[in-house]
Amino acid sequence: MNEWPLFEVFIRSKQGLDHKHVGSLHAPDAKMAIQMARDVYTRRQEGVSIWIVPSSAIVASDPNDKAANFDPMEDKIYRHPTFYQLPDEVDHM
């Protein structure tokens, strides 16, 4: 049965501004994938919007490049905005 292509599902929750990846499913086409995602991933009011992306359209970074890609940032803590003293009047930061 799984000659059906794989789709990645992204859901935007009521509070959220961005669509978050929630999983994947097999579907005959993108339109049916939306319907199936509605049934599989929004049954408990998780979302107000669905994006579907064919898994084949996603280009991923190579896990073998993890060290080259990400480790150099480890010792550059000055890029974090944690050295500022926030005034007391600023809330929610």
Add this chain to the structure above:
Amino acid sequence: MQPANYLLRLGDNPLILGQRLAEWCGHAPVLEEDIALTNIALDLIGQARLLLAHAAALQGTGDEDSLAFLRDVEGFRNVTLVELPNGDYAHTTVRNALFFAYQCELWQALQASHDAQLAAIAAKSLKEANYHWRHSADWLLRLGDGTEESHARAQAALDELWRYSRELFTDDEVDAAAARDGIGVLPSSLESAWAARILPLMEQATLTLPAATTFCSRGKSGYHSEHLGYILAEMQFMQRAYPGAKW
């Protein structure tokens, strides 16, 4: 009693189809459809609860549970279409499309009911029905206009089920009284809007409508096929064996 009878007709259809669709749980062709069909079944049972509770209130006796679990075959007022066996997936899909197109038009019209409770149930159910219709219509299109085998199965299902759609649009004195009082609508008044959904879909799905016959099932008057008893045997077992059981 007449308004309660009308409510029983409205409530028994989703109750019995909900029970039928629940039979797919664990058996649907793919996992996603398993979840979709049981979602729809739960929507339908939710609608049936609201409608039967309202019917019980109008009758002044019993509640939604006594209506669902303690009536026998001849007391049920669902159309015959919804009690027929599921058959294969094409069969289930064709039945759903025929019935949900009708439900969309029915709930649309009943939002204007003078019975405020019924109007509220209609508004809630319409949202669900719109999805049920879209789900079944999308699948019907893919099955009818799909492979040679899926087309043949969808056509066979339509050949079998088409004649049962006629009952949806027959009026009798219960419908007439409900329409006169502004509570309900005449089923016949929904037929052209139903056809405007169904006929283009069948054409797009490359399915051929069977020739019209004079056959008309009469489930909504209590004359059911042999299948309903088996549904009730399963659905009502617990209440019959352990009356009033709680857990």
